[in-house]
Amino acid sequence: MTENKLKRRLGLFLVASHLCVLFSAIISKLVGGLSVDEFTTVLAVVTPMFAGFTGAVIAFFVENRHVATDSSPKITRTFSNLALLLPGVLVALTIMSIFLKSINVGFSDFEDMKRFLIAMESLLAAYISTIVFTLFPKSPAQASGVPLAEDNKP
16 A cells, blocks of 8 residues: 555545544434533544544645645555554544443443543544654644744744
8 A cells, every 4th residue: 555545545534533423422412312511521522632633634635636646655554554443443432432421331420431532532642643643744734824833934
């Protein structure tokens, strides 16, 4: 697999995962599994989990919208599997925790579930800092055109 092929697969997966987590929270709220306060707290915890890398992923797709041939270097199977497997597990755990809370299984109260989501956010942040931003180095601020402090240096 080439690096650009992995970027496309991982990028689409991460954006779709972000939407799936948000939809799982919305569905849980609509069926009465989450109160308004719990719903807004879940959104406040899970939205930053994905917002950081979504901008970098979208910037990659926008910048490469005219690239038809893939001349990127090949990557190892181990790296590509790790890059795809770890976020899949973390996203599945996040969605599962939202649904388990909505049916009152697995967590003694909402605080336990919130702590679990924060732990998942921490793991995802570690993953993002080592793998995602290696593949998608442009930060969300750079993607939006906001100059960074180092951009203003002489």
